[in-house]
Amino acid sequence: MADSAAVAGLLWDHWLPRNVREMLAGPLPGGEDDGRRLCVWLAGTHDIGKATPAFACQVDELAGVMNAAGLGMRTRKQFGDDRRMAPHGLAGQVLLEEWLEERHGWTRRASGQFAVVAGGHHGVPPDHLQLHNLDAHPELLRTPGPSEAVWRRVQGELLDACAGAFQAEERLAEWQRVKLPQPVQVLLTAIVIVSDWIASNPGLFPYFPEEYSRGEAERITAAWRGLTLPAPWAPAEPRETAAELFATRFGLPPEARIRPVQEQAVTMARAMPEPGMLIIEAPMGEGKTEAALAVVEVFAARSGAGGCYVALPTMATSNAMLPRLLDWLGRLPGSVVPDDEAGAGFPADPPAGEPHSVLLAHAKAALQEDYALLLRSGHRTIAAVDAYGGEYAQETGGARSASADLVAHQWLRGRKKGLLASFAVGTIDQLLMTGLKSRHLALRHLAMAGKVVVIDEVHAYDAHMNTYLDRVLSWLGAYRVPVVVLSATLPAARRAELAEAYTGSSTTAVRDATGYPLLTAVSSGSEPVTASPAPSGRRTDVALEALADDDAVLVDRLATELADGGCALVVRNTVDRVLNTAATLRERFGPQHVTVAHARFLDVDRARKDAALLRRFGPPDSDGRSPHRPRQAHIVVASQVAEQSLDVDFDLLVTDLCPVDLLLQRMGRLHRHPRGERQSDRPPRLRNPRCLVTGADWQSAPAPEPVRGSRNVYGAYPLLRSLAVLAPHLGTTDGPDEPVRLPEDISVLVQLAYAESEEHCPSPWAEALGTARARHEEDRAKQQRKAEVFRLDGVRGPGRPLIGWIDAGVGDADDSPAGRAQVRDSRESLEVLVVMRRSDGTLRTLPWLDGGRGGLELPTGAVPSARAAKAVAACGLRLPYHFSFPEEFDQALAELEELYVPAWQEKESHWLAGELVLALDEECRTRLAGFFLTYDPDEGLMVSRDEPSKKEEGAAR
Missing domain, CATH: 3.40.50.300 (P-loop containing nucleotide triphosphate hydrolases)
Structure with missing residues (x-):
């Protein structure tokens, strides 16, 4: 408890940012001095719940010593399952509340907002039911009979000592009138958790300090020096223009x-x-x-x-x-370190x-x-x-x-x-x-x-x-x-x-x-x-054209457009359409002139392909040229991975219909950088930016109909709204086609497509649009209801304790598939690490990995070398939607768990423990949950119900 209090003081002095300190100090009468004292006192008292028979009974020889001193206890066996109703955090909250109310005259509400910090220091503030259950079992806090008074006296002595040692005693009368905002209670809880974790580190705070001749101050100083937590950034406000x-x-x-x-x-x-x-x-x-x-x-x-x-x-x-x-x-x-005296007696702040x-x-x-x-x-x-x-x-x-x-x-x-x-x-x-x-x-x-x-x-x-x-x-x-x-x-x-x-x-x-x-x-x-500042002067007029959703039409059109060279980006809304289109284009243009990019690649291959795209189609060098830009015609067929955050530049864009905001993002990859004076370095046919929009049946009545895959991804309603605002630019209305002016038309088109007051759609579309809107609103409401299940409540009024703050939550949540599934509306997906199983049954890293990582042995009786294990970890792959449906998910999980390597799991390989492993044969094929899987480092993962023939695989490659 003393170590935690000391750490809390150090965190206040040297680690907490100024805005956090000011937030904590805001409701307190003594300002930052009170804020520091409160943090130290709460950290120092957070484990008072360990001074209870329900906790102290866990070690027989130590419990016996306490028993002999008058602190009567039952054995752990005698308590049975009732002990679970008095975890030491919850017990500490109750003891601290009683002490504040009985010895210092606080109200229950006033004490609760402070004591809940002890109750929540293991990550979950207690709820009202837990408090009620513990109240019904007072024997968990103090053994009934003669020793009850002894327990009460010892607990009070400990809390009295904490109030004196941590300089809170003289402030309690003032604090009882404070109404702590819930955000302040949360921050206090977090600081106590951090203090507790640091003080519990035996490398920093040895369990037996009496073995060392140094005093307590030197012990704290040594721990802080060993931890070397970097100070917060504290910049001076820049004065430059x-x-x-x-x-x-x-x-x-x-x-x-x-x-x-x-x-x-x-x-x-x-x-x-x-x-x-x-x-x-x-x-x-x-x-x-x-x-x-x-x-x-x-x-x-x-x-x-x-x-x-x-x-x-x-x-x-x-x-x-x-x-x-x-x-x-x-x-x-360099950071500016505040000049204050709060940390007097503690190690100095690190220099700027x-x-x-x-x-x-x-x-x-x-x-x-x-x-x-x-x-x-x-x-x-x-x-x-x-x-x-x-x-x-x-x-x-x-x-x-x-x-x-x-x-x-x-x-x-x-x-x-x-x-x-x-x-x-x-x-x-x-x-x-x-x-x-x-x-x-x-x-x-x-x-x-x-x-x-x-x-x-x-x-x-x-x-x-x-x-x-x-x-x-x-x-x-x-x-x-x-x-x-x-x-x-x-x-x-x-x-x-x-x-x-x-x-x-x-x-x-x-x-x-x-x-x-x-x-x-x-x-x-x-x-x-x-x-609304002036635009930078960068301006592009993009001509839009509706193109039939037919791969044969696309092939012929690209052959015409790329006759003199140039690079085209074809964006499809599903990976299946990417792969199908790429296969068709290769038959006409040759494999070396067609590249695919989508999310169904191993992590290592995805990173390699992104780097290659940037190298070949990224911004020009300082001399205005791009040495790696292909001289001959080249086509990149991509999914939404090319939509944002990749600084790539193409001469021609072909895109599936999508919501207008995303379509504009895709247009941002068209003529993104100057290529010579007035784009003179581009082929003559491609010096004016053009976007061909496909992925819809333009002849369908009463309204064009987007392809099924696009409807599944985005919904029909946003697609129809986008079509309506794009109509003057696509030649689907009377009158001359108007180019999309970038940036002038970006906001205009987006606001029209998402306006709530009116739908800018042709009257014949009314029925189709009404049906699509009803489905869209139903889906949105369903998404919102789903999110509400585990969503945190809003901030409540000051003075309300955090009791039940995360009641009925998800437990632990982190950046795992299950954790991400909670905040994204997606089915839980399976992530695997991909290895190769050779004909002799041995496992190896994939052969095409560079840097000497390919083909490394993966022993099943021992933990692989760090080099090999890290190479496997780089081969992560998220399985596609085929394996997200409940039946397929369960079957795939069961089959993947058959490749369980105890040495990798039980010996806790840093890179491999807890991971699912998918083993491909030497032809990069396998079966999983009734599907045939084929992987190619240049094409990604291909999934089919029927086993593909060698000819089909060759065509795909």
């Missing part, structure tokens, strides 16, 4: 000019009464990410946030963002420029090269270190590494603690789980409360995810967390919902704002501010 700020933070060349959107974002961030939410709507390629990071620096300096979290749609987009974040961090000036902790937040982060390097450089022993550098205790592990500017800190690793790192980039799931009732949710709240949160591609989330996102935003608003929202295609209604969720109040000004680009700034207690 916006142009100077961008030049220094992003390494822009002297001739580069800041874009109006970027300049306006910095200006608005500086002008807000207090940091709040800034929504940036701007075209693709306008530098929204750089604008967001510049705003993060301004917001952090003004609010006291100690870092940032950048949330993206997928693991792939998160991986791509990490190097950009690291580059920005490397250009930041000390390392900052960094996290890549998703399940396969260790496979990303930049992050893997941070992990290796940050690997070290966590052990107490005295003032002269000697270690009190040594854990096995790697040697201590030299300081670096950025570290993946050893202690801040793992699914529970990772987000506590100062800087993190990861999937949107990690943010959405802040609104999911789950164990140790308080830690996730502490992590987000201390950061500026950036949400990229906010338009990309469905009703289920938005239900979670809105609740998360309401909590972020309560914590006064600054938020930056980015989108190229955001409907006005959704913009208003985001602002309302964050501020708790609605305003027509946000909903009715016009202009594009558009920036909207909102914060609690002030009127929203909007601005």
Whole structure:
């Protein structure tokens, strides 16, 4: 208890960001001094529930000593299952409440809001039923009879001693009148959890301190030195002009000019009464990410946030963002350490420029090269270190590494603690789980409360995810967390919902704002501010054309368009359509001229293909040329993976019909970069950007009918609404076709397609549209109801204890398939690691892996080498929808579990334990749950009910 209290004080002095300290201090009469004392006292009393017979009976010889001292106890066997009704956290809450009420005159409600911290320090605050059950079994807290008074006296003595030692005694009379807001209760709980975990680390705090001659102060100092938690980021507010700020933070060349959107974002961030939410709507390629990071620096300096979290749609987009974040961090000036006296007597704050902790937040982060390097450089022993550098205790592990500017800190690793790192980039799931009732949710709240949160591609989330996102935003608003929202295609209604969720109040000004680009700034207690800066001058007129959904028509058209060379992107809405189209195109153009990209690849192959796409079709070099851009005609057939966050550029776009906002995103891959003067380096036929829209029966009456796969993915209603607003551009209405003007038409088309007041559709479509709308609304309501099951409640009024805060939750939730399934409206899918089984029965890594990783032996009687195990871990594959239906899921799971290698699981291979393994034969084929699976490193996974012939496989390849 004393160790936990000491750690809490150190965390307050040296680790908690300023905005978190201010949030905790806000409701307390003594301000930050009270905040520190309260954290220390709650950490010091959190384990008082161990001073009960229900807990102390667990070790017979120790229980006997207590018995002899008058603390009568039953044995563990005598208690039986009743002990489960008095976990020591719950018992501690009850004891602390009684002490406050009986000795200090507090009311039950006043005591509950403080004592619930002890009750929730193992991750789940108790509910009312648990409190009622324990109240019915007082023998679990004190043995009845003569020893009851002894138990009561000892518990009171311990709590009296804590109040004196942790300087809370003289403040209790003032605190009993305080109404703690629920967000403050959550943060206090999280700080106690972190303090408890650190104090429970035997490497930092040896179990038998009397073996060491140093005093308690030296013991605490040694532990803190050994832990070396990086201090929070504490930037000074940048004083440069916006142009100077961008030049220094992003390494822009002297001739580069800041874009109006970027300049306006910095200006608005500086002008807000207090940091709040800034929504940036701007075209693709306008530098929204750089604008967001510049705003993060301004917001952090003004609010006291100690870092940032950048949330993206997928693991792939998160991986791509990490190097950009690291580059920005490397250009930041040294942190400014606050000058205060709060930590007198404790180790000094680290000097400015000390390392900052960094996290890549998703399940396969260790496979990303930049992050893997941070992990290796940050690997070290966590052990107490005295003032002269000697270690009190040594854990096995790697040697201590030299300081670096950025570290993946050893202690801040793992699914529970990772987000506590100062800087993190990861999937949107990690943010959405802040609104999911789950164990140790308080830690996730502490992590987000201390950061500026950036949400990229906010338009990309469905009703289920938005239900979670809105609740998360309401909590972020309560914590006064600054938020930056980015989108190229955001409907006005959704913009208003985001602002309302964050501020708790609605305003027509946000909903009715016009202009594009558009920036909207909102914060609690002030009127929203909007601005529409001038476009950057980048402008493209895209000619749209409806194309019949026939592969033969597509082949002939591409043959004509690519006669003089050039590159085309064909985007299909399902992987099956990708594979079928690619096979047909190869027959005409040859395999070397057709590439596929979709989500049905091994992780390692997906990363390789993304890198190849960027190398061949990415931005030109500084001289305006792209040395790897193919000279002959080339076609990339892709699923939605090419839709966002890949900076690729094509001469011609062919796309399945999709919602208009996504269609515009796809257009962002068309003529994305200049290729010579007036695109003169492109083939003559392709110098004017064109988009051919297919994936629909254009002759169907009364309305065009999208193909079945697209309807399954997006629903008929959004597709029909998109068709209606695109009609003037597609030649489906009378009059000349109008090009889509980018960026001018982006917001116009999106707002028309998503307008709630009217549907801009031809009158003959009315019946079909009405049917589709009814189905759409039913599906949205179903998604929202599903999300409500485990969604966290909203913030309740001050003074209400967190009792039952995550009642009926999901238990543990992390970045696993099951965890992601809670915040995404998707069937639970199976993820496997893919290996090869040779004809002799031995297992090997896949032969085509580069870097010497291919064909490595995978022994079944022992843990594979670290090199081989990591190579297998890089071959993760999420099985497609075929295996998501209940019957197929269960059958596939049962068959996969047959390949159970005890040595990999029971000996806890870091990379392989707990994973399902799919073994392919030497021809990369296997059967699973009645399906035939074939894998090709260039084509991905092919699934069929019937066994494919060699000829069919060859054609696919």
